[in-house]
Amino acid sequence: MTDCKNEIINSVLNKTPTREAMKANCTWPGLIKAYKEWLPVNKETPIVTLQEGATPLIELKAIEAIIGNGVKVHAKYDGLNPTGSFKDRGMTLAISKAKEEKCEAVICASTGNTSASAAAYARRAGMRAFVVIPDGYVAQGKLAQALVYGAEVLAIRGNFDRALDIVQEIANKYPVTLVNSVNPFRLHGQKTAAFEIIESLGEAPDWLCIPMGNAGNISAYWMGFNEYFQARKSTKLPQMMGFQARGSAPLVFNKTIKDPKTIATAIRIGNPVNKEKAFIAKEKSNGSFLDVTDEEIVNAYKLLGKEEGIFCEPASAASVAGLLKRKEEIPSNATIVCVLTGNGLKDPDCAIKNNDAAFYSDLDPDINKIANIMGL
Numbered sequence: 001m002t003d004c005k006n007e008i009i010n011s012v013l014n015k016t017p018t019r020e021a022m023k024a025n026c027t028w029p030g031l032i033k034a035y036k037e038w039l040p041v042n043k044e045t046p047i048v049t050l051q052e053g054a055t056p057l058i059e060l061k062a063i064e065a066i067i068g069n070g071v072k073v074h075a076k077y078d079g080l081n082p083t084g085s086f087k088d089r090g091m092t093l094a095i096s097k098a099k100e101e102k103c104e105a106v107i108c109a110s111t112g113n114t115s116a117s118a119a120a121y122a123r124r125a126g127m128r129a130f131v132v133i134p135d136g137y138v139a140q141g142k143l144a145q146a147l148v149y150g151a152e153v154l155a156i157r158g159n160f161d162r163a164l165d166i167v168q169e170i171a172n173k174y175p176v177t178l179v180n181s182v183n184p185f186r187l188h189g190q191k192t193a194a195f196e197i198i199e200s201l202g203e204a205p206d207w208l209c210i211p212m213g214n215a216g217n218i219s220a221y222w223m224g225f226n227e228y229f230q231a232r233k234s235t236k237l238p239q240m241m242g243f244q245a246r247g248s249a250p251l252v253f254n255k256t257i258k259d260p261k262t263i264a265t266a267i268r269i270g271n272p273v274n275k276e277k278a279f280i281a282k283e284k285s286n287g288s289f290l291d292v293t294d295e296e297i298v299n300a301y302k303l304l305g306k307e308e309g310i311f312c313e314p315a316s317a318a319s320v321a322g323l324l325k326r327k328e329e330i331p332s333n334a335t336i337v338c339v340l341t342g343n344g345l346k347d348p349d350c351a352i353k354n355n356d357a358a359f360y361s362d363l364d365p366d367i368n369k370i371a372n373i374m375g376l
């Protein structure tokens with residue numbers, strides 16, 4: 001299937017699709033089929049897919065200009081997955097395996113994106129999807145998705161960490177499968193993003209910058225980079241640079257945060273379940289963790305929107321905010337990938353409150369007046 005992907009890339013570069021590509025009806029089949037030899041699946045595994053994966057790696061010219069020094073910066077824009085976040089990479093596998101095991105219902109705790117993704121894939125597989133969310137702390141778009149995808153939504157008075165305790169207990173007691181990132185299949189699905197980065201660059205980057213909430217994704221990337229390195233598909237491993245919001249940074253300060261606070265609700269997590277794995281990734285990769293303020297997150301968020309044309313979630317912008325904060329430490333000519341974990345459309349409230357746009361309202365529908373405002 002990698003050949004299939006190359007076929008498409010080649011046909012796009014050559015402008016005219018090759019007859020072979022057209023004949024083979026060569027569309028991306030989703031990441032389980034594309035990477036099956038790297039994933040814990042067999043012939044009997046029913047594949048539940050929305051053709052997730054194969055997201056673009058986009059060069060960030062404005063960020064490169066700020067950093068200078070010959071540094072190349074790319075965004076792995078995983079907000080372009082079917083439900084708008086990287087969670088789909090893990091969910092296609094977690095739900096396929098749950099289906100293989102004849103499970104009829106799944107459950108997750110969620111700051112929003114896991115619930116959207118779990119609902120979409122579980123319902124597609126004909127399962128019930130229970131999602132437990134912190135009431136009032138899930139972005140509008142994500143809640144809308146869970147509802148439209150047919151989840152059964154349980155909003156609790158309490159934060160994500162409490163919601164996770166509850167779903168873990170329920171999954172232990174009752175016949176429902178837990179699809180949070182404690183589910184090992186989630187991480188196997190998510191590691192494919194590292195494969196795609198190496199395939200696009202022809203090599204691993206020097207740094208991988210990534211936001212951390214429950215720290216499943218950084219652990220998954222580290223697994224993916226290691227597997228491709230061991231298979232000699234890259235000659236080096238990246239340094240894993242993890243970032244958290246200052247008010248919600250248990251991995252940076254190495255302590256549980258009782259009442260995490262940040263505008264970046266997707267990473268508003270005080271007690272990450274994958275913390276051991278994340279610390280291993282940091283140590284083995286000679287990487288480093290750092291906190292960024294909400295203000296720094298919002299600045300990066302706005303910069304990505306208005307200078308790069310990329311609308312991501314505030315949580316995703318933490319990776320770019322962190323990179324800019326580490327500007328002085330970046331080796332010259334380094335290649336860097338920032339993971340943009342989710343789509344900006346998920347959190348319209350944040351967008352409307354945080355932008356520098358000129359917005360003139362209540363105008364008379366009069367050409368001269370409008371031209372005047374336009375400065376013409």
Ligand SMILES: *Cc1c(COP(=O)(O)O)cnc(C)c1O
Nearest residue numbers: 113213214215216217266341342
């Ligand atoms: C889930 C999520 C994260 C955090 O990922 P973890 O695996 O929990 O560390 C970051 N950004 C977005 C948009 C997310 O949905």
